[in-house]
Amino acid sequence: MVARIGTDEAGKGDFFGYLTVGGVYADDKTADLLASHGVKDSKRLSDRQVFILEEFVKKTCAYEVVKISPEKYNQLYAKLGNLNTLLGWAHARVIENLLNKVDCSLVVSDQFGDKNFLEERLMEKGRKVKLVQKTHAESDIAVAAASILARAEFLRTLEGLSNYSGFRLPKGATNVVDTARKISKKHGREFLSKVAKTHFKTMEEV
Numbered sequence: 626m627v628a629r630i631g632t633d634e635a636g637k638g639d640f641f642g643y644l645t646v647g648g649v650y651a652d653d654k655t656a657d658l659l660a661s662h663g664v665k666d667s668k669r670l671s672d673r674q675v676f677i678l679e680e681f682v683k684k685t686c687a688y689e690v691v692k693i694s695p696e697k698y699n700q701l702y703a704k705l706g707n708l709n710t711l712l713g714w715a716h717a718r719v720i721e722n723l724l725n726k727v728d729c730s731l732v733v734s735d736q737f738g739d740k741n742f743l744e745e746r747l748m749e750k751g752r753k754v755k756l757v758q759k760t761h762a763e764s765d766i767a768v769a770a771a772s773i774l775a776r777a778e779f780l781r782t783l784e785g786l787s788n789y790s791g792f793r794l795p796k797g798a799t800n801v802v803d804t805a806r807k808i809s810k811k812h813g814r815e816f817l818s819k820v821a822k823t824h825f826k827t828m829e830e831v
Contacts, residue, residue, distance in 0.1 A: 631767025647774030648719035666763035667776035679777035709738035
């Protein structure tokens with residue numbers, strides 16, 4: 626396997642919680658270790674498995690995680706007006722940070738829109754690598770490992786926001802309206818921007 630950096634995100638489709646992006650560098654040796662340890666797309670793992678594997682990935686590979694709080698997310702979305710632009714910036718940040726740690730010429734990323742969203746946001750080091758963007762990129766072991774880091778950070782920060790709001794914040798974008806209304810009633814509508822992505826159509830229902 627050609628050594629590569631893999632990147633993936635979590636929280637994109639969740640009304641509550643952070644947007645998180647993980648990046649992992651894997652070469653022949655670490656790729657074999659990841660595969661033999663059961664690393665795969667985080668969507669195929671339980672939350673408990675995600676946290677266990679997160680620890681292993683972090684001990685085995687060079688990695689980077691970028692997290693964007695709901696409050697910061699809402700500010701950036703209002704400024705940029707496009708989720709894919711925001712994702713491009715976050716993935717690029719992860720790639721550039723990892724390239725400061727490792728020497729790597731290939732990056733594999735989950736494709737979340739037109740390739741330009743990411744390509745145009747890469748800086749000096751990122752523009753020198755070969756960038757491969759594809760759907761279902763989690764079949765690549767480096768991307769799968771990155772998906773685990775992103776998911777674990779999303780789950781961890783969601784727990785923190787649940788404690789902050791005083792309500793158990795559900796994952797996903799369905800069955801969230803009732804909780805959002807309770808939060809709004811207790812803390813005021815403005816408080817929702819601190820725990821939720823307010824551009825979701827869900828806000829109209831709330």
